[in-house]
Amino acid sequence: MADATGDTKAQTAEQLWRHYGRQLALPEWGEPAQLRLQHAKVLLIGAGGLGSAVATYLVAAGIGQLDISDGDQVSLSNLQRQFLYGVADLGLAKNRRAQQRLQQLNPQVQIRALPAADPQQLPAWLAAGDYQLVADCCDNQATRLVVNQACLEAQIPLLSAAVSGWQGSVALFDFSCPSSVAERGCYACLYPYATAEDCRQLGILGATAGVVATTQALEALKFLAGLPTPSDSRVLRFDALGQRWRQLARQRDRDCVCCGAYLCMENH
Numbered sequence: 273m274a275d276a277t278g279d280t281k282a283q284t285a286e287q288l289w290r291h292y293g294r295q296l297a298l299p300e301w302g303e304p305a306q307l308r309l310q311h312a313k314v315l316l317i318g319a320g321g322l323g324s325a326v327a328t329y330l331v332a333a334g335i336g337q338l339d340i341s342d343g344d345q346v347s348l349s350n351l352q353r354q355f356l357y358g359v360a361d362l363g364l365a366k367n368r369r370a371q372q373r374l375q376q377l378n379p380q381v382q383i384r385a386l387p388a389a390d391p392q393q394l395p396a397w398l399a400a401g402d403y404q405l406v407a408d409c410c411d412n413q414a415t416r417l418v419v420n421q422a423c424l425e426a427q428i429p430l431l432s433a434a435v436s437g438w439q440g441s442v443a444l445f446d447f448s449c450p451s452s453v454a455e456r457g458c459y460a461c462l463y464p465y466a467t468a469e470d471c472r473q474l475g476i477l478g479a480t481a482g483v484v485a486t487t488q489a490l491e492a493l494k495f496l497a498g499l500p501t502p503s504d505s506r507v508l509r510f511d512a513l514g515q516r517w518r519q520l521a522r523q524r525d526r527d528c529v530c531c532g533a534y535l536c537m538e539n540h
């Protein structure tokens with residue numbers, strides 16, 4: 273682990289228990305899961321409504337490294353749901369402000385600020401990053417499809433979430449496992465086309481984004497710790513008005529060009 277100055281300092285068992293005692297006390301978690309988490313590196317795409325909560329819970333729980341990709345500046349309309357920022361941050365770069373806020377929360381975590389995920393740059397980041405997981409918290413379908421393709425090619429697990437209006441969804445795609453891809457496919461199997469989706473028109477309550485994001489964070493933490501994650505075989509769908517979660521089984525779409533091409537490569 274690295275502290276705020278970049279120095280590596282292992283916490284003693286006593287420090288570990290003082291800091292993370294509440295989660296270490298869980299029989300399913302304990303020290304083995306904590307150590308796995310402390311060696312985990314995650315790339316988070318989008319430090320907005322979803323990313324604020326996902327980044328906060330990963331950093332608070334003691335992840336090893338979090339790289340935050342976002343190219344936007346903080347605007348007033350963000351503050352209703354993006355709680356990493358305040359009015360003093362208006363006009364400032366989200367990735368840097370998020371990094372600074374989160375570093376205060378947990379100086380033990382290595383946190384890096386990256387620019388927006390560019391389709392040309394993303395494969396290089398994934399090749400160099402040694403990530404155990406990519407958490408896609410972006411706000412548009414076109415980027416989700418680009419991230420899906422890049423993670424598939426790099427064989428890095430992808431935890432994708434989206435929220436719009438009163439609806440949200442979370443799904444985990446374990447691209448490090450070819451049999452998982454062959455059986456359950458990829459994000460494009462579920463949502464193959466980039467559709468117009470904008471919370472300026474569709475509207476959103478901050479608390480709805482929070483429910484979906486905390487579920488995404490929980491699935492990320494369990495996956496990194498090696499615990500069961502229902503979202504790796506299903507898509508979890510949330511209806512905020514009816515206060516209902518549904519778990520829908522996933523199957524690969526045999527016509528999906530994204531994972532179809534990947535499976536062809538795997539078989540040659």
Ligand SMILES: [Zn+2]
Pocket residue numbers: 457458459460461462525528529530531532
């Ligand atoms: Zn697919």
